[in-house]
Amino acid sequence: MKISVVIPLYNKKDSIITTIQTVLNQTILPEEIVVVNDGSTDGSDAIVTQFNHSLVRLIDQKNAGVAAARNKGIEEAKHEWIALLDADDIWNINYLKEIKALATQFPYCNVLATAYEMQDYKGNKTPLKLNKIPFKEDAGILINYFEVACCSHPPLWSSAIVIKKRALQDIDGFPLGIKSGEDLLTWAKLAVKNKIAYNLNPLAVFVQDSAHTYDDKPNRIPENIDVVGKELSSLYKKNKNIICLKNYISSWKKMRASIYLRLGLRSKSVKAALEAIYYNPFNKMVYVYLCLTVIPNKILHRVLKINK
Numbered sequence: 001m002k003i004s005v006v007i008p009l010y011n012k013k014d015s016i017i018t019t020i021q022t023v024l025n026q027t028i029l030p031e032e033i034v035v036v037n038d039g040s041t042d043g044s045d046a047i048v049t050q051f052n053h054s055l056v057r058l059i060d061q062k063n064a065g066v067a068a069a070r071n072k073g074i075e076e077a078k079h080e081w082i083a084l085l086d087a088d089d090i091w092n093i094n095y096l097k098e099i100k101a102l103a104t105q106f107p108y109c110n111v112l113a114t115a116y117e118m119q120d121y122k123g124n125k126t127p128l129k130l131n132k133i134p135f136k137e138d139a140g141i142l143i144n145y146f147e148v149a150c151c152s153h154p155p156l157w158s159s160a161i162v163i164k165k166r167a168l169q170d171i172d173g174f175p176l177g178i179k180s181g182e183d184l185l186t187w188a189k190l191a192v193k194n195k196i197a198y199n200l201n202p203l204a205v206f207v208q209d210s211a212h213t214y215d216d217k218p219n220r221i222p223e224n225i226d227v228v229g230k231e232l233s234s235l236y237k238k239n240k241n242i243i244c245l246k247n248y249i250s251s252w253k254k255m256r257a258s259i260y261l262r263l264g265l266r267s268k269s270v271k272a273a274l275e276a277i278y279y280n281p282f283n284k285m286v287y288v289y290l291c292l293t294v295i296p297n298k299i300l301h302r303v304l305k306i307n308k
Contacts, residue, residue, distance in 0.1 A: 001080070001081060001100050001103050001104075002031045002079035002080055002081065003030040003031055003079060003081045003082075003083050003096065003099075003162065004030065004031060004032050004033075004034055004073075004077035004078060004079040004081065004082055004083070004165075005023055005030045005032065005033045005034065005083045005084075005085055006034050006036070006070060006073030006074060006077060006082055006083070006084055006085070007019065007020070007033065007034070007035045007036070007073070007085050007086070007087055008036050008038055008066045008069030008070050008073065008086065008087065009035050009036060009037045009038060009040060009044050009045070009048070009069070009087045010037075010038040010039065010040050010044070010063065010066070010069070010087070011040050011041060011042045011044060012040075012042075012044050012087035012088050013040075013042045013043050013044045013047055015087060015088035015207070016035075016044055016047055016048060016087050016088075017047060018090065019085065019086075019087050019088060019089060019090065020033060020035070020048070020051060020056065022090045022091045022093075023055075023085065023091060024053065024055070025093055026091065026093060026094075026095065026096045026097070027093055027094055027096075027097045028096045028097045028100060029055065029096070030055065030083060030096060031055075031078070031079050032055055032056075032057060032077070032078060032079065033053075033055050033056045033057065034057050034059065034073045034076055034077055035048050035056065035057065035058050035059070035073075035087075036059045036061060036069040036070070036072045036073045036076075037058060037059065037060045037061065038061060038063050038064060038065070038066070038068070038069040039060075039061065039062050039063030039064075044087070045058060045060065057076075059072060059073070059076055064176075065176070065177075066174075066182075067173075067174035067175060067176050067178065067182045068174075068176055070084065070173070070174050071173040071174055071176075074165060074168055074169075074173055077165060079165075080164060080165055080166075081103075081112075081162050081163070081164060081165070082162065082163050082164075082165050082168060083096070083099070083161075083162040084158050084159060084161055084162070084163070085158075085159045086158055086159045088207050089159035089204060089205060089206055089207055090204065090205040090207065091159075091203065091204050091205075092202075092203040092204060092205075094203065095114070095160075095203045095204060098114060098199050098201065098203055099112050099114070099162050099199075101139075101199075102114075102139060102197045102198075102199055103197070105139060105197070106139075106141060106195070106197035108195060109141065109194070109195040109196060109197035110163065110164040110166075110167040110190075110194040110195065111156075111161065111162075111163050111164075111167065111190055111191075111194050111195070111196040111197070112161070112162045112163075112196075112197050112198075113142075113155070113156050113157075113160055113161040113162070113196060113197070113198050113199070114160045114198070114199040114200075114201060114202070114203040114204060115128045115130065115155075115160070115198075115199065115200050115201060115202045115203070116128055116157055116159070116160045116202050116203065116204040116205065116206050117202045117204075117205050117206065118153075118205075118206045118208055119205050119206065119207050119208060120208055121208065121209055125205070127202060128152075128153045128155075128202060129152055129153050130148060130152045130153065130155060130200070131148065131151045131152045132144065132147050132148050132151060132152070133148065133198075133200065138199060138200050138201060139197065139198065139199045139200065140197075140198060141195055141196065141197060141198070142155065142196040142197075142198040143195075144243055144244070145187070145191040145196055146188075146191065146242060146243060146244035146245045146247065146248045147243055147244040147247075149187075149244075149248055149251065150244050150247045150248055150250075150251050154184070154187075155198065156187040156191075156196075157183075157204075157206060158183050159204050159206065160203065160204040160206075161187075163190065167190060167193070167194050168190075170193060171186065171189040171190060171193065173186075174186050175227075175231070177227070178223070178227050178228060179220055179222075179223055180220055180222065180223070180228075181228035181252065181255075182228070184228065184252065185228045185231050185232065188232060188235060188245075188248060189235065192235060192239050192242060192245075217262055217263055218259045218262055218263060221259075221263060221265070222256045222259050222260065222268075222272075226253075226256065228252060229249065229252060229253060229256075229275070232245075232248065232249045232252060233249060236249060246279050246280065247279065247280045247283070249279045249280075250276045250277075250278075250279035250280035250283045250286070251276075251280075251283070253272050253273070253275040253276035253279065253286075254272075254273070254276040254283060254285060254286050254289070256272040257269045257270075257272035257273040257276060257286065257289045258289060260272055261289060261292060261293065266293040269289060269293055270290060270293055273286045273287075273289045273290050273293075274290075
């Protein structure tokens, strides 16, 4: 099993050293580390060149977004397996060792992933909450990805997943031109076509900013035209037999409703919430969001933080 690590980089001068070092500290090293500099303006690329390590390869491109940077890294990767890692996240020292163990145990799986921890900007770590896992051992096949995703923290995440290059090519890589949700859409496309081997041990750390932890407003407004929702709906029409895929769309709409609420865009939140109910009328939290559209902002923020 030969692995290319792909790291998209945009203005992460304060974290990229730590991120790359967690790869170089692995008990089993990858074959290469491909860092795609997506037009950084803070000197991040210069920091990468300072490593002067035989495994580290820097590729420059004009700023085109994280999806384009990942796709460029996947295209340039020399090996069969692509280990994705964002430029501000961290791997456990045994991450790649456990990934290789998954590949050995489940050789028919094209997607390998692990649980992870969430670390807020104060350094506090929160374990991943996963429900309806279909196996009792530390590792197994996530045969019900959509069901788990609808009632848990996201089981798949862009810094704790390793994918066969041809599986990514089969879905045309990460979708371009989407501001938010391109990763969730990609996981859905992969889950429809591939088996997912999963290790329940948290082997990576998702380093979150204050917007992720609900201490600040979201960094981005959801797109008026819900491209992700449309793509997921199209995927559902072709795969109606897959358990909870329709509910997955509802969860995406619920996420949009939540973001609109936090931004104070109440009418848009109502619209997104009603769309979520259309796909799953039993999505209880959506009804809470509808009620929250009429309460004062100070109370609203507290309730959303509790139910994040």
